[in-house]
Amino acid sequence: MINKIWGFFIIVGIIFMLIFGRVTELNDTILTSATSGVNMILDLLPIIVLWSGIMKIAEKSGLLNSIGNFMKPVLSKLFPSLKKDSKALGYITSNIAANAMGLGSAATPFGLKAMEEMQKENKNKDTASDAMITFLVLNTSGVTIIPTTVIALRMMHGSSNPEEIIITAILATIAASFAGLTLDYIRRRKRK
Amino acid sequence: MSYLSKMIIPLFVLFVIFYGYKKKVLIYDSFLEGAKEGLITVFNIFPSILAMVFAINIFLNSNILETIFGVLTPILDKLSLPINILPMAFVRPISGTASLAIMNEIFVNFGPDSFVGRLASTIQGCTDTTIYVLALYFGSIKINKTRYALSTGLFADLIGIIASFIIVSLIF
Structure with a gap:
């Protein structure tokens, strides 16, 4: 492509x-x-x-893990088909936490592990399960708190306030994630 | 609002360093280790940045968009949108580097503090490369029936772009 x-x-x-x-x-x-x-x-x-x-420093001090644990109760509600103590859910929270911190390269291995774990519980091995789709919809709406590359380019092109787009980007992300998760929920329900 | 935005980075840095300090992490050594990895990241993404800037520059400088979508210009003008935002919205789900290159072009031509500059920044910051992520993650476990994943992901992207437009119009 x-x-x-x-x-x-x-x-x-x-x-x-x-x-x-x-x-x-x-x-x-x-x-x-x-x-x-x-x-x-x-x-x-x-x-x-x-x-x-x-x-x-955030990674080594365990800050990433703490943020993950903090988000877990909320995330587990989005994945009714996964058990609360499943490995998959652990990897999902690590992936979302790493993405939020802008650690794209650290997030991907967690995401791949999460997919592997969900595949173990998947009945049709060539077809995406409900949980996988929810995970990817959440992952692709990209919850990044501080978009550093955007801020860097704004600064280098002489912006008087390079970081002013942090809030607008977070608000737009919330709208996108909410819309994606709602549509995902409706389509998951419709099939049953 | 701009005060709040100004506080996020300093507080974040303070929190990360303080947390590391309290947990007795070797913060200076960790920083150096991470910075080294960052250098490798830059080295690795350089070819794709160059490739995308090359392609995007030729495409945008050809003025093909202005010629073909010229009919739309009065409507876009009313919304104070240059036509370059269209290819950015289109390539955002496919390639993060390509949309970054278009955003850079927009900064060069209109400035980062213009309406379209802020809009492009928000779009770039609010969504990820849906098609790439789906291909990578589903490919890794050999799933080829992806059901409604793609259309739901793209729907979220579309809402993200529309929301960016509304939010940037309202806030600035």
């Missing part, structure tokens, strides 16, 4: 500019985009390194 879209952007863009005879501009765009890419990664580099350092 990503291969097709990447190719689509380039092929369509180049053909379109050639048709309209904007060859000089096309050359400029191709040659300067590498520099733009380097500038963007340089904008991101300091904050990613700094934040990874701070988050390592």
Whole structure:
């Protein structure tokens, strides 16, 4: 999918500019985009390194686990088909907690473990279970408290208030998660 | 509201460091260990950032969107939306890097504090790459019948984008 879209952007863009005879501009765009890419990664580099350092402290001090335990009672209500002490639920809470803290790379292994555990209790091994779908809907609405990459790029482009989008992003996330979970609930019920 | 936003990062950093200190974690050493991992992360994502900036720049600079969706411009103008927000909303569920590159383009052209700059930031911050996550997680346990997972995930993304628009309009 990503291969097709990447190719689509380039092929369509180049053909379109050639048709309209904007060859000089096309050359400029191709040659300067590498520099733009380097500038963007340089904008991101300091904050990613700094934040990874701070988050390592959160991980090692057990803060991540405490947040997970704090969220567990709420999360268990969203997964009626999982037992309260199941391993799957433990991995789900760790995944959501890591995602919330912006630890994407730490979240993925927990998510994969959660899927593995849910697959053990799944009757049709090639079909998604109710709990899996709820988990993925919750996971993809992406509950990130501090979107560091967005803040870093805002800062580098001279925003007077780079962090002002934290609140709007949290509110939009809540709306998206709520909508996703509601639709998931309705569709799960409908089938029974 | 902006005061509240300003407090989140400092309080968060204070809390994490204090918690680590109290739990007798080697906070300085942990920081260095994490920072090193962060450096590797940046190194690893650099090729995909470069690839996406390359493709997105060609596509957006070609002005194809302005030409094809020109009819929509009066409506979008009324909402003070540049047309570049359309491809961003479209690629957000597929590739986080691609939408990040479009957001960066929007910052360059309109500034991060413009309406569309704030909207793009909120959209980027509020949702994850649904299609990628589904492919990765279902693929890992070999599930091919995903039932209503994709449509529900995309529905949540759509609501997230609409909510971003409403919230940014109301707050700023």
